[in-house]
Amino acid sequence: MLTRLSIRNIVLIEALDLDFAGGLGVLTGETGAGKSILLDALGLVLGNRAESALVRAGEDQASATATFEFSQLPDLLRDVLNDAEVEIEPGEPLILRRRVKADGGSKAFVNDQPVSAALLRQLAPALVELHGQHDDRGLVNPRGHRLLLDRYAGADLAKVESAWKNWRAAEDALAKARADIVQAKDDQDLLIAHLAELTRLAPEEGEEEQLALSRATMQKGEKLSGDLEELRRFWDGSDSALAQLRSAARRLDRIAEEHPLLKEALEALDGAVIQAGEAEEKLAAAGEAMVHDPLELDRMETRLFELRALARKHRCEADELPAKMREMRAALDAIEGGEADIAQLVKTAEAAHQAYRDRAEKLHKARVAAAVKLDKAVAVELAPLKLDAARFKTSVSELPEDRWGPHGIDGVEYLISTNPGADFAPLGKIASGGELSRFILALKVALAEQGGAATVIFDEIDRGVGGAVASAIGERLARLASGGQLLAVTHSPQVAARGQVHYMIAKSSTGTVTKTSVALLDEAGRQEEIARMLSGAEITSEARAQADRLLEGV
Known part of the structure; x- marks a missing residue:
């Protein structure tokens, strides 16, 4: 609840610090004393537009600070603060501050952490609910009517929300599958052509590297053919160096036993013959590997060109072409089997839709029953508030399917008729200022235990009434305030007498300087x-x- 409001240099208020308590607090004072300034200051910290006209004449800037304290921070406040990465310790008060300069610029803070005015507006619904003569928010705004009715009905929205999410997920999966099949069918002819082209080529992983190496080897053989031919003469024929070396080894073998050195010479010569033989074999193998075959070279170059051309075409490496083939085959298989998958997804979506519809219709019935009960509860409150001829109705209507959501299938709006025989119409469009405030009071009393903002403010709800009606208003305000905090700006002594805390707002002038003060x-x-x-x-x-x-x- 609101525990403190500090104002500096706003309109006629130079400096003011007000402490608030729970229960019913009343603010009184003569007309024009400045009660609206307090509401303007509170509105400023709740994110209302920062007007330079709020700055007191002769000052550079104005500020308002509101302190709220909770036994446990409401979920809405915690979620908004967490999303904005604003830190607040458990048990710590929530302090909203807004500063506005004379040139219109403004800054906002939550617990001394800079924030946007938009964040203050997000926090406001859980902090203060203001009902005034020209209020277009709170209970007047149809956006909150469904939530209030659900609270009154004790409705369990979690199951409806879960069923809604399941239905939307099933519909999304079906839509995606259908889109994929349409796209695949559009690409089917192209897929078949590409797959046929790849199948004809039959690429293999590692093939490009092997072809490139073989081509390079053959190209080197063409350049080295003369050298290889010259080297071959050292090994080929009876007069070759290798033949003579072998002949010398045979002759030495016949006489090697005659002397140890001859035996050692033979061993060395045998080693040379063996090594020369190995060299001959490797030279022959190199010659075969590097043989220049124009037809084979042309075949390899053609194959290499085709592989690389297809790789560029499919924007991948040549070694990835076999995987591309597998992907294309899988895509074609998916087209063939896709209709069966679609049929199953259709069944799943239809089942999810029916499950959502069943839960939403159950919620609809609960809302209709609660609406009847609420209408009766409000009707009981109208006569004491001098609204005898008025009628109140909670409209629960099924929305078109494109407007269904996690909240169900209903639109909910509070309607009134102020005169016998008159049609029902939205709260804010048919009631006068005084009537509207009293309708809202009747509705608030009927909804008293259904939650809402931490602090409720009624601004001159008793305008234009007196006597028994004013007493009825005061009694209902006190009843509403019994479980929380309610502030009432009033001109009615009957309402003021009900206050547990009473503030008087007064205006005084000294020369050309006028000031507003508030006294407890x-x-x-x-x-x-x-x-x-x-x-x-x-x-x-x-x-x-x-x-x-x-x-x-x-």
Whole structure:
């Protein structure tokens, strides 16, 4: 709830620090004293537009700071703060501050951490609910009507939301599968042509590297053919160096036993013959590997060109072409088997749709039953508030399917008829300012236990009424405030007498300087202020006596 409001240099307020408590707090004062300034200051910290006109004349800037305290931070506030990465410790108060300069520029802070005004507006619905003469938010706004009715009905939205998500996921999967098949069929002819081209070529992994190496080897053989032929003469024929070396080894073998050195010479010569033979074999193998075959070279170059051309065509490496073939075959298989998959996905989507519809219709019935109950509860409150001829109706209507959602299939709106025989219409379009405030009060009383903002403010809800109606308003405001915090700006002594805390707003002038101040009244001050509200400018003894009776009556 709101525990403190600090204002600096806003319009007629130079410096003001107000502490608030739970229950019903009333703010009174003469017309024009500046009650609206307090609401403007509070609106500023809740993200309303920063107007330079708010800055007190002669000052460079103005500021407003609101402190809220909770036994446990509401989920909405925690989620918004977490999303904005604003840190707040458990049990720590929530402090909203807004500063506006005379040139219109403004800055916002949450617990001294800079934030945007948009973030303040996100926090506002869970902090303050304001009902005034020209309010277009709160209960007047149809956006919140469905949520309030669901709270009143005790509806379990989690199951409907879960069924909605399952249905949408099934529909998305079906749509994607259909789109994939359409795309695949569009590409089918091209896939067949590409696959036929790759199948004809039959690429293999590692083939490009092997072909490139073989081609390079053959090209080197062409260049080295003369050298290889010259070297071959050292080994070929009876007069070759190798033949003579072998002949010398045979002759030495016949005489090697005659002397140890001859035997050693033979061993060395035998080694030379063996090594020369190995060299001959390797030279022959090299010659075969590097033989220049123009037809084979042309075949390899053609094959290499085709592999690389297809790789460029499919934007991949040549070694990836076999994988491309497998992908294309899988895509063609998917086209052939896709219709069977679609049929199964259709069944899944239809089942999910029906499951959602079943849960949503159950929720619809709960809403209709709760609407009837709520209408009766509001009707009970209308007569004491001098709205005898008025009627209230909660409209629960099924939306077109394209507007269904995790909230169900219903649109919910609160409607009123202020005169007998008149058609029902939205709250904000048919009621006058005073009537609208009283309708909202009746609805708030009926919905009293269904949650809402931490602090509720009624701005002059009693305008234009008095006597028993004002007493009825005061009694209902006190009832609403019993479980939380409610602030009422009032001109009615009957309402003021119900307040647990009473603030008086006054305006004073010194020369050309006008200031607004707020005082927390004690019991004697309350009596005097309520007497003033009863009698006007001159406070009479009768007015004081009547004020005592009002205070004693509550």
